[in-house]
Every structure is written in C-alpha cells, then in structure tokens.
Amino acid sequence: MIFLKLSYISQSRLTGLFSLVILWTLSTNTWAQKIIRAPYIQLAKSNSVLIRYRTDQATLSEISISTDGKTFNPSIKSTNKVSEHTVAVSSLQANTKYYYRIHINDQVALGDSSYFFKTAPTVGSKDKISIFSVGDMAAGETQRKIYNAYVNRQKSNYTNLFITMGDNIYCGGSDGCWQEDFFNPYHAGPLLRQTALFPSTGNHDYDNQAFPYQQDDSNMAYYQNFTLPSQGELGGIPSNSEAYYSYDYGNVHLVVLDSYAWGKDNFRIFDQENNIQLNWLKEDLKATKQDWKIIYFHFPVYTKGTYDSDVSGEIIKLRDYLTRVFDEYGVDLVMSGHSHVYERSRPLREQYGLSSEFSPEKNWPFNSSGRYDGSDKSCAYVFQNVEPKKKGTTYVVNGCGGQTAAHRFNWPHPVMEYSLDKRGGSMAIDIEDNRLDAKFIDEEGEVLDQFTIFKEVNKITKKTINAYDPIELKASWPGPANSYVWSSGEKSQKINLRPLKTSTYTVTDTQKCLQDSFEITVNPPLGTTKWEELIHQPFESLEIYDLLGRTWKSIQKEGFIDQSVMDGLPTGQYILEYRLKGKSYTLKLIH
Template sequence: MKKVKLLLLTLLLPILAIAQETQPAKKPVTKKRGPLMGIQADLLRGPYLQMATPTSMTVRWRTNVYDRSRVKYGLSADSLTMRTDDSTLVNEHIVTLKNLKPSTKYFYTVGNLADTTLQGDAENYFYTFPETGSEQLVRIAGFGDCGNNSINQRSVRDQVVNYLGDKYLNAWILMGDNAYSDGTDAEFQAKFFNLYKDNLLKKYPLYPVPGNHDYHDFNSSPANDQNKIAYYQNFSLPTQGEAGGVASNTESYYSYDIANIHFLALDSYGPDKKGTHIYDQMGEQVEWVKKDLAANQNKKWVVAYWHHPPYTMGSHDSDKESLLVKIRENFIKTLEDGGVDLILCGHSHVYERTKLIKGYYGKEADYDAKKYEVSSSTALYDGSKNSAPYLKSKTKTNGTVYVVSGSAGALGGHKETWPHNAMYYSNNEVGGAVMLEVEGNRLDLKWICSDGKIGDHFTMMKDVKKDEEKTLMQDKKLTK
C-alpha cells in the first residue's frame, strides 16, 4: 500500500507544479503593518524639520513601535517621485534628504518600507534655504519661553500664522525654556510638539537652543549629563559645520547660514566638556564663538541667540542674578567686537528692546544714553520724528541691538525699576514672538503680539550710499 501511495504522489507532483505555473500572476499586496506582526506602526510625533541647508533637509518623526523609515518627496504633492529610505528598525526616525536644489519647494510624506504613509498631505512641504550669500527676502520667527501649554502660547502661535498668511517662513528659532517646567519628554510632547505640529513643525525647519528649564529633566533637578536630557534627544542639530560656520563638535551650541545671515545658537546654562560656561573667556564655547565670528566676517548680517539676557527688569533682574551679570560683564563684548548685529534672548517673560548700543556692560544705574547709544533714533522707519533706520557698515563693529522676547508662552512679571533704563521699548502685558525679515542690506524685526498687533518694530541697514543716508536721516523713506 505504501508503494502505491508513493507512486501516486510521484505522478501528481509534476501535474500540481504545472498547474501552479499556469495561474495568473497576482499583484503584490502592499502591507499596511509595521514590522511587528499584527501591530500597526502609528505616528506619535511629527513630522518636523531640522538641519535645513540649501541642498538638504532632515525629517524626523516618532512611532509607537520600531519600524523602518521612508520619506517620499517631489516637486508636487501628487508626484512624489523621489524617496530616501533607512532600513534600521527605530521608533525615532531621522531621515536626511540630500542633493536638493536651493530655494525649491518640496512636498513630502513619511512612512515605512512597506510603503505605508503615516502622514502626508498637500500641506506637507518645505523650501530649501537660498544659496549662502543670497540677498533674497527671508523670514525667521523667534519664540522664547514658549512651552507652557497656555492660552497665551496658542494665541501667539495663531497670530504668527495669521501674520504669515501665504508667505513662507524660512525657519524658526527657539530661545530656550521650550517645555515647562522640567523639560521632560512628556512635557515636550504635550506642551511643544502637540501645539505646533499642524501649522509650524511640518513646514518650517527649526533651530532651537536650550533654557534652564530644559535642563531639569532628571527628577526635576539640573541634569549633569547634557546629552541625556530630552532636549538633546528630541532635536538634530549641526555639529560639523554642515549648515555653515565652524564645526562646534557639540549640539550645545552651533552656527548656520540662511541666505546672507550668519546665526550663532548658544547655550547659556549648561557647562561644556571642561565644566566651563558661556561667560568663561577660556571656555570651549567662547573659544568656538571667537573662531566662528572670525571665519564669517564676509557675511552681511550676524545674529546670535541664547536664553539668558544681559539686560532685563522683567520677570528677572539682570543686576542681581549672577548668571545674567556674568554674561553681561564677561561675554557680550566678545560678540560686539566680532560684529554681531542683533542679539535675541528669552528667560524674562516680557518683551524689551534697546536702541543700537555698544560698550555697556554695567548695571542699570550705569546706563548713559549719550555714552552707549551709537544711534539715538527709534529706528521705527515710519516717517515719525527721529525714526531713521540704524545704519551700520559691514566692515565696522558699530553697535548691537539687544532684544528680550520671552513671552511666547510664559508671560508677565516685572522688577521694581521696570522698565530697564537701556530699553527703548518694554511690554509685560501681552505675549508675543519676533519676526525677522531680511532682504539684502535691510533687516527688519517685528514683535507680533498675541492680540494680533505689531507691538514694536525697528529697521537696520548696512552700507547705504551717502545720498541714501542723507534721505534717511531726514526721516524719509528710500524709494526703490
């Protein structure tokens, strides 16, 4: 009997094989699941954009399970003809798109290697940065002390979006205290990523710096190991000069270029590898700042930003708080001597703005307008009396404007001597964010408030012709 069964099986196998070969080919089925059988990979965070340059963009997102990464992209939303894959199983997805064209709009989706799209629609797009040195118009928004999940945070966000309308924002920066109160990953999720995911994070590349609250990640006490706090886990930052500037070899501080602007993003709270801080002249960060400024003298504009301000009488007192005193007395001269045009800080939950000043490193009572103001103009450039723009030369270190903008979330407070004597304009009643608009030799800063108004603004120009300077000093506007 066994021999009969074996004979029948031998005869049937070729027939079955022929039948299988003659079946019509089935179309491949696109799997809709992640690598763990039966578990769908769901999007928990993002997408958000990092480390933008004229020819590259880094896209990040987080999933609930480990999955492989795919970004599909193209020049129109319905034709995503390019893709970048990463076969590594991760739940923190970091994909860098390379060989892009400058000043070009790209649409994109994020997903996995099974071609599942986790997120992507016609509103998923970005523009690469203009070529370095370009004089075309660029916009950069600045948010200070934003991550507290408040009504004010939402109002400021919405008014920035309203201001933009259909205009593009080339980048946005954070001036620290990005997730209250301790900078934990859960706080970053609830108070930062969830609030900005739909209208800012997926369109506009982000360049942040940390504040003191971002360092309170380990059991609500300052973290000793910088690289393990949530801030450094959540952001991808240029350390090797890949976005412009001198390599810093650390994510604590770095630099980058947008068109004809050079930015320095600094850490005013955490220690460097040697245990020194931003105010230590022999520290690693200060040494790097000096090298970076020296290497970028050819840039039309230089902007530096960090968390702790050298001058404020808002919710913090720059006369009495030792960190602020040390920054003012020991550090900012380095930036002024290096030709920095604008310094942006947060920490104090107000808005404050100086005129164009230089050489003032003392207490509030020491401020002497005649001695320290390079220009007495308001720089409003609106036709009012004494409103000419601040005029500078690219080859001279003639003054810096200091702005405190720490009310994009947290709001209010003031010290006894509010407003600070060095400030032209101060406001602790409404929140806001700054909008920097730069085109060629003109820089404009606007403070966009939570009520939709522009609370303050000023204009700075560089290397204007003599006849143009004469017109400007008569409080008249230049005609193009």
C-alpha cells in the first residue's frame, strides 16, 4: 500500500519541506472552476514530486495517485481556495510510475491514463534515464513538428527530464505569452504532464522586464511559473537562486546557468571573474561525485550560427571564464541555444580563445566523429581515469527548437564535428550507467547527428576460481541485445562459464571499438572420488560433465545415486554436481 502525503505549498519559497501548508490565494471568486493551465511536474526526486496547475477561479482541489491506474489512493485535500496550485506529492518509491488525478469539488477534473509521472531513480543509481532537450522554441508549426518528432521516436519509452536551453518564448515574456507559446503547445503532447521540467532562462524570457534585467525578479512570469531547486533540494550546492541551480538525477549531476541577467551582486556571470554565480558554479562542480556532469544555459560559447562567438564580446568573456572551469572539473556535456542552428563539437579541451586559435591536435583528444554507427572513424569517445588528457567537454548548440535560421560567415566553427542550419530539431539524450548516447532529431524525425561516450571501459579483470566452478563474466558497458562478441561465442552482456583450465576470455562490441579481457586462473582440480563411494547419496538434481565441459547426464528430479546414474558413461573422469537442500556440491569422479 502506498503511503501518500500531499501538501499545498508556496511556489516561491519551497525549501524542501514538503509538509508545509502555506496557501497562496490569487482569487476569491468561487464560481465555475476549471483547469486553465494543465499540470506540469517540478522538483522530481526519488521519493517526491511537485505538481503545479492553475484553475480559473480560486478553488479547493486534490490530487490522488495510483500505481496501477485503477485504484487511486485517497489524498489530502487542500484546505484553502487557490487558483495557483502547487502540490507536493511525497513518500513515494524511487523510479516508480504513478498515475494521478486532479479533483475539483470532489469531481475528477483531469486524469486519464496519460497523466502519470515517474519518480527519479535514487541518486547515484545506474538506471537508464532519457532527456528531451530543446531551445529557442518559438511557437508555431516548426515547434509542433519538432515536439511530435521526438515523441514519436520515443514511442512508449519514458522521458525523465524535459530541459530547455532558454528563450522558451518569443512573444514578450508575459504570463499570457507563456500560456500560449509554451504551456499550451507542450501540453498538446505527453511530456509536460509526465516529465520533470527543468528550464533555463534566455534573453527573451526577460523581454517585458526593465533594464538592467535582474535574476529572480518576482514580477517576471518565468520565476512565477517555475519552482526550481535553489536550496539544494535535489542535491548540489544551494544556489539561493532560481536563475541558476543544480540537481542530481540518477547518476547525473545537471547544472543550469543564467548567461544573461544580473545577479544579486549586480554582475552577470561573464562580467568579472569574481561573481556569485561563477563562484557557486565552481563550488558546486567541485562537490559533486556523480558519474556524469551536464551543464546547460542559453548563450553558446562556440558558434557560427546566428551569432558569432569570435565577435560577441559577451560570449568571448563567457567562454574565457566558463571553459576553464569545465576543463578543470571534467564537465562531459554543455548545451546552449541562442544561435538558431545545431552545432556539435568533438570532446574539446583547453580551447579558450578565438576559432583561429583552435588546433585539432591540441584541442581534440579524439580522432573520431563519435557517431558510433559503424561508419569510418566513428568509434565512441572513451574516457578513462588512467588517461586524464584523453577526455574533454562536448559542446552542443541546440537553439532550433522552433526558431531556425541560416548561418553567418566562416561557418562552420572549426571545433564542431557537425553543423546544421535552417532546420529545427531537439536532442534526445539517454544515459545508462557508464554510457551516454545523444541524438539530434530534426523536425521530420530524422536522426541527423549522434554521438556516444563511454566511461571506464576496456577493463582487464583477473579472477581465480576453483576448477569446475561456474563463473559469470559481464562486459563493462551496457548495449543492445546481441551487440557483444565474446571469444567464447556468446552475444549477451553477461555470460556464464565453467572454465576447465586457466584461460583468457575477451568481449568486444560489434563496432570493434571496445574490449574487455578476463584472465581466469583455474586452481588445480579437486581430488578424485570413486563413484561407488557415492552410492545412496540423495539429490534434488544432478548433472555429470566430462573434463571438456560436455554434459553427459542431467537429472532434474529427486533421486539417489546408483548404477543407473552411471549407465552409458564410458570409463574415465567426470565432474559430478548435485544439489541438495539449497546447496550445490561438485566432485571429480572416476568411473
């Protein structure tokens, strides 16, 4: 049975205490009530989420949840009437799917089977997660096609995170604009209601604010609409800001920056080296122990799309400060928007200056496209702790989630492996254990670019076992079924063997980019037993192998060892294994 705790809490002062009951009333009218802003998921943890939605009138409401979509657990009702509903659902199980229904005046107002969310895997867990990444999503046909293309490709696979690269709207920054250009279009598909949303800000999100633009401006619709982890609620160092923040999800640490507005110290992140956002970023990256580090923010540090990173003074400063930090702390992936194109670098290091200063030999540790699709020079990027110089940060410009444009002069930027203009698209990122796959999916659903990173593979494992003991060997990377090539002939990630002599086994991927080796030392065989000594020995199951591992007898029912067990076996030596009362016994036998 699910223990469910629901609390209504303030959107602006969420401090991780899901049991607070603070009511926020925007309207006192009590007539007809309906949901005018459909639900969206915030602050997803392994044991709680926050669901936000809006009603046209202040009203009581309630959320009930179910793990099977049929039996909905009774929930706590709100005690005061509000129109801006911010409901924390807590005491949940990790990595679990929950259906939910919203009730107004004791009626189900919304909640068909498409209304569900999944809690986060526990922090550090190696479970697979999927991310939808999109930027500069000007409303319209291109935005709709990009969204549909992603959703269609994802099929029934759950998308854990919906992240944005800023410039979420282009219609002036007002609340009505957010409704028309963001909430309505994304509610037309499944993600907004199912997937945890962690946006970032772009310049256009500040459009209706007075200059100089201030982070965390409570008059701004962006900050009113979202409840973001400013207090380290989801891991990471508290930023005390919803303009920039970090969070853990599974084995990934994600960091969101604000590359545009002024902070509480009246500096932007690129104004000078000593500013609170940049200092926080360093502290946050230093503290995380997560396997993967992903950072996203609006301004790209390398681009030749609708902006030129060799010309913009702001971007030149931003790059100079940030890329050194990304190098120092081993950031794996940086995604931005602003430039209305798609650009993707190879893993890059120590490239702090203009594009004219780029040197492939110095700044590209890999001579590969990283596409990992069998094409020429396409092996995945492999990062190993023993090779600290052979790793880097992959930079993606993904500012074509609705807006598209032609490139500028000197295209493409030389750090880029792949560059595409005049085409809309999104990125699908899958992370499982030590493997990251990213794909650019255009508005027609075509995967035009992709890359894969592995960490800590190509392992050499040494094990010593007793003769005839079974052993399980496992390749160090996750991959599709039948994508493994074992020296012993198997094709799965895990195999079970019974080595009869000291041997080395290897496994590669079908692209021949990765290889693990297992050096198995086999201790000398057991002493031998005459089979007659075992007469009358009871067993629950029994198997007899020869010394080459070939099975001669397999009895999968209870019995006693007698002459009939040995019938048909030529004279020689065998391994007899039997089970009794949950234990396994192995003997070398002379017959």
